[in-house]
Amino acid sequence: MQKHKLRIGIVTTYPPGAGSLNEYAFHFVHALEQKQEVAEIILLVDELPPGQRYDQPDLNQLHKGVEGSTGTGEAPVAVAPLRFVPCWRFNSSLNSWRILRAVQQCKLDVVLFNIQFASFGDRKIPAALGLMTPALLRLFGVPTVALLHNIMETVDLKNAGFNYNPLIEKLIRLIGWLVTSIVLRANLVAVTIPKYVEILEKRYGAQNVLLAPHGSFASEAMPPSFDLPQGPLQIMTFGKFGTYKRVETLVEAFHLLQTKHDTALELVIAGTDSPNAPNYLENVAKQYANVPNIRYTGYVREEDVPHIFGEAAAVVFPYTSTTGSSGVLHQAGEYGKAVVLPRIGDLAELISEEGYTGEFFEPNSPQSLADAIGYIIDDPERRIEMGRQNYLAAQGLPLLEVVDWYLLHIESLLKK
Amino acid sequence: MTNQMNIAIHENVVRIVTVAPEGRLDAFSAPKFREKVLSLIADGVKYIVLDLSQTPFMDSAGMAALVSALKQCRQLGGDVRMVWPQADPVKRILSLTKFDRVFEMKNTVEEAVSSF
Numbered sequence: 001m002q003k004h005k006l007r008i009g010i011v012t013t014y015p016p017g018a019g020s021l022n023e024y025a026f027h028f029v030h031a032l033e034q035k036q037e038v039a040e041i042i043l044l045v046d047e048l049p050p051g052q053r054y055d056q057p058d059l060n061q062l063h064k065g066v067e068g069s070t071g072t073g074e075a076p077v078a079v080a081p082l083r084f085v086p087c088w089r090f091n092s093s094l095n096s097w098r099i100l101r102a103v104q105q106c107k108l109d110v111v112l113f114n115i116q117f118a119s120f121g122d123r124k125i126p127a128a129l130g131l132m133t134p135a136l137l138r139l140f141g142v143p144t145v146a147l148l149h150n151i152m153e154t155v156d157l158k159n160a161g162f163n164y165n166p167l168i169e170k171l172i173r174l175i176g177w178l179v180t181s182i183v184l185r186a187n188l189v190a191v192t193i194p195k196y197v198e199i200l201e202k203r204y205g206a207q208n209v210l211l212a213p214h215g216s217f218a219s220e221a222m223p224p225s226f227d228l229p230q231g232p233l234q235i236m237t238f239g240k241f242g243t244y245k246r247v248e249t250l251v252e253a254f255h256l257l258q259t260k261h262d263t264a265l266e267l268v269i270a271g272t273d274s275p276n277a278p279n280y281l282e283n284v285a286k287q288y289a290n291v292p293n294i295r296y297t298g299y300v301r302e303e304d305v306p307h308i309f310g311e312a313a314a315v316v317f318p319y320t321s322t323t324g325s326s327g328v329l330h331q332a333g334e335y336g337k338a339v340v341l342p343r344i345g346d347l348a349e350l351i352s353e354e355g356y357t358g359e360f361f362e363p364n365s366p367q368s369l370a371d372a373i374g375y376i377i378d379d380p381e382r383r384i385e386m387g388r389q390n391y392l393a394a395q396g397l398p399l400l401e402v403v404d405w406y407l408l409h410i411e412s413l414l415k416k
Numbered sequence: 417m418t419n420q421m422n423i424a425i426h427e428n429v430v431r432i433v434t435v436a437p438e439g440r441l442d443a444f445s446a447p448k449f450r451e452k453v454l455s456l457i458a459d460g461v462k463y464i465v466l467d468l469s470q471t472p473f474m475d476s477a478g479m480a481a482l483v484s485a486l487k488q489c490r491q492l493g494g495d496v497r498m499v500w501p502q503a504d505p506v507k508r509i510l511s512l513t514k515f516d517r518v519f520e521m522k523n524t525v526e527e528a529v530s531s532f
């Protein structure tokens with residue numbers, strides 16, 4: 001008997017939208033659309049600024065069936081059609097209602113949420129109201145799975161961009177506890193780090209939380225080249241900057257490195273401001289105008305990502321706190337790169353849990369960071385060895401397989 | 417008048433294979449495990465018992481190899497049963513991923529085989 005194919009809705013940001021988790025969504029959807037259990041994917045995305053639009057695939061072409069590979073030993077399958085339904089706005093308090101209405105019109109089997117605590121806004125009320133959507137949909141009979149990329153218990157609020165006094169921090173934690181309790185009303189809540197499962201089970205008594213690893217984005221195993229291009233050695237950082245990803249310490253460390261090294265060096269700051277920190281990089285560029293050999297790439301298009309990573313001698317994570325499993329770490333692994341990481345909770349755990357390796361530095365210490373980068377760029381053998389281990393770790397679990405985990409859990413959920 | 421009776425006899429033999437990883441099932445050993453399971457499936461096997469009772473360690477890459485086996489068997493109309501692990505690291509990953517709710521878990525290989 002032919003199995004019922006799923007119509008899956010995903011509430012998310014998506015390129016060219018610049019909201020956080022857009023890159024993860026892009027790769028997740030690319031993996032999901034290759035699965036034969038999927039009839040159609042409806043992306044319930046945020047509305048774009050004027051002049052931008054989502055790249056709606058040609059449905060007629062898709063319905064003819066484009067051959068894809070699952071990469072898991074399965075037969076090639078047709079790519080599921082993809083449809084964009086822009087239905088929510090960053091910082092709007094009406095998002096839950098709008099998403100509910102869109103879901104009801106689309107008649108979906110299940111709705112996935114690709115979210116973190118600031119997905120729906122950087123203002124507390126819209127952010128909190130948006131996070132109630134999984135529970136609301138479930139209340140209306142729609143099965144929901146929330147992929148929660150961070151949890152309140154592990155976010156350093158001050159470093160994550162919320163500059164409040166301790167009393168207000170306590171209040172935010174309380175609101176965070178309430179909001180988390182509501183997010184846990186989804187049928188299933190997936191998190192990417194084992195510790196998150198344990199925290200949510202212990203603090204909230206949750207029984208519906210599961211570990212679904214971040215997964216690597218590369219679909220085919222292509223061993224990377226460990227050779228570097230001619231020219232200066234590139235030290236690269238990648239992401240959306242200004243909140244908990246801040247480059248001041250990195251720029252100062254780079255300055256120290258340049259004064260002590262004969263080798264030509266270049267610092268590549270790849271990416272844009274976080275939506276929560278407009279003009280951050282412009283201000284950094286002004287502040288450190290005296291430090292030479294820094295390149296600000298701006299937004300990196302998907303097709304340029306391999307060059308940016310491929311040319312880097314080391315990838316640095318100038319995080320002051322973390323808010324979840326790092327997509328950039330997985331990307332660095334895919335390109336066989338040595339990485340430099342701060343000595344803070346999540347990343348250290350991720351390294352040990354998923355088989356990655358890196359040099360560590362004390363957050364906010366330019367000297368410590370300069371030393372850590374120096375260990376890598378001064379020792380090519382060490383750089384290559386670290387890159388090789390990170391490559392093997394990244395290959396361990398492709399996102400293409402993680403998506404199967406979701407589908408199996410959804411299948412079990414819908415059987416109930 | 418002849419008193420003839422035709423009796424049709426069909427014998428259905430379900431082929432069930434038990435796979436018991438006895439070493440660590442992690443990112444480094446998972447490819448070999450997958451290769452073995454793929455060769456079984458290519459050989460026509462679609463009912464598998466995964467006996468984890470002697471597996472001392474498993475990480476998420478190992479879990480992914482088991483999930484891949486489950487998915488492929490189900491796609492062929494078969495299924496997988498899993499025998500509960502003894503080792504804590506293996507129990508932990510099963511519990512964290514909640515795959516102990518997706519796989520049908522059994523206490524012994526015999527119980528698993530007879531459940532198909």
